[in-house]
Amino acid sequence: MFDFSALMNNSEDPSVYLILLTVLFSFFLSGMIVFTYEMTTRGTARPDNFIQALLLVAIVASTVIQAIGDSLARGLGMLGALSIIRFRTTLRNPRNIVFMFSSLATGIACGVYGFEIAFIGTLGFCLTAFILYLTPFSKRHDLIGSLRLELNRDSGNERKVYDILKKGTKKYALSKYTIYNRREKIKEPAPLPPEEDGVEQTPVLVKTKKDGVASYEYSITLFQESDAWELTDALYEIDGVENVRLNFEQKDENELV
Numbered sequence: 001m002f003d004f005s006a007l008m009n010n011s012e013d014p015s016v017y018l019i020l021l022t023v024l025f026s027f028f029l030s031g032m033i034v035f036t037y038e039m040t041t042r043g044t045a046r047p048d049n050f051i052q053a054l055l056l057v058a059i060v061a062s063t064v065i066q067a068i069g070d071s072l073a074r075g076l077g078m079l080g081a082l083s084i085i086r087f088r089t090t091l092r093n094p095r096n097i098v099f100m101f102s103s104l105a106t107g108i109a110c111g112v113y114g115f116e117i118a119f120i121g122t123l124g125f126c127l128t129a130f131i132l133y134l135t136p137f138s139k140r141h142d143l144i145g146s147l148r149l150e151l152n153r154d155s156g157n158e159r160k161v162y163d164i165l166k167k168g169t170k171k172y173a174l175s176k177y178t179i180y181n182r183r184e185k186i187k188e189p190a191p192l193p194p195e196e197d198g199v200e201q202t203p204v205l206v207k208t209k210k211d212g213v214a215s216y217e218y219s220i221t222l223f224q225e226s227d228a229w230e231l232t233d234a235l236y237e238i239d240g241v242e243n244v245r246l247n248f249e250q251k252d253e254n255e256l257v
Contacts (some may be wrong), residue, residue, distance in 0.1 A: 014066060018113070022062050026110040029122045030058035030103045036126040037099050040133040047096075054099060058107035065111025143222040145248035146175070147231075153212030155240025161216070164238070168231040169220045176217035 014022075034054050102125050109118035151161065165172045222228060228246050235244050 014113075019066065022066060022110050022113070023059055025115055025118070026058040026062040026107050027055065029106045029110070029118055030055045032122055032126055033058075033099060033103050033106065036129045040129045041095075050096060050100075054103045057100065058103045058110070061104050061107025062111035065108055143225060143228070143248050145220060145222075145246060147172075147216075147218040147220050148243070148245045148247075149216050149235060149241055150243045151214050151216065151238075152240035152242070153214060155238075157238050157240050160238050161235065161241065164231070164234045165218065165220070168222075168227060168234060170223055171221040173219050174216065175219045176215075178215040180213045180215065 034051055037051070037054065102122070106118050106122050109115075109121065147165075149161070151158065222231070228248075232244050232246060235241050
């Protein structure tokens with residue numbers, strides 16, 4: 001490996017060659033991180049701003065560290081100057097945060113002229129990302145969504161619904177349960193005494209018909225898209241099940257804001 005020790009003898013006052021080498025090496029290593037991010041990310045959206053930030057933040061970090069050097073006064077001054085900037089960008093994906101931190105750490109390592117540490121650390125990070133990409137932790141074949149259905153109380157087929165969900169889904173959990181108890185009033189004329197036969201009578205309530213419907217909402221995970229059709233067909237075959245609705249919404253993992 002190239003010997004960098006000759007370049008580090010005058011780190012207090014680095015030469016232009018050493019500064020240029022640091023910037024180029026930071027750019028090269030951050031390029032490796034960007035390539036790894038592109039190849040191991042399964043999202044469909046292309047976050048161009050984030051990719052540019054991965055390339056630029058390593059150069060910025062190395063430049064700042066070189067400017068500070070071993071001077072405590074420079075470090076405090078740089079800390080005060082950087083405190084003026086407010087970073088309000090939100091990274092909702094923890095994986096994107098890790099890649100940003102990796103690029104930042106690479107720039108810091110290059111800024112203190114730890115080129116071997118920066119190279120080996122970046123190489124290990126990229127290889128680990130590719131290994132994780134090939135493991136089941138990175139697969140996204142499962143469909144995660146919600147299932148809604150209504151079941152008549154008189155059917156008594158709650159157990160059948162649970163059995164079908166257990167067989168037709170990878171995971172399921174009841175997230176919402178609502179009961180609609182409808183009552184239908186039936187009015188009929190009451191029987192009259194014999195002496196009042198033939199007199200028009202006002203209908204009065206003699207009985208109440210109860211009709212209860214329960215609404216279920218589940219969070220479910222399916223193995224593949226075809227399982228959704230089989231699940232809905234099986235549920236509709238149960239007596240009393242109505243209004244079966246499946247909803248799947250897959251968010252892109254590259255969403256930044």
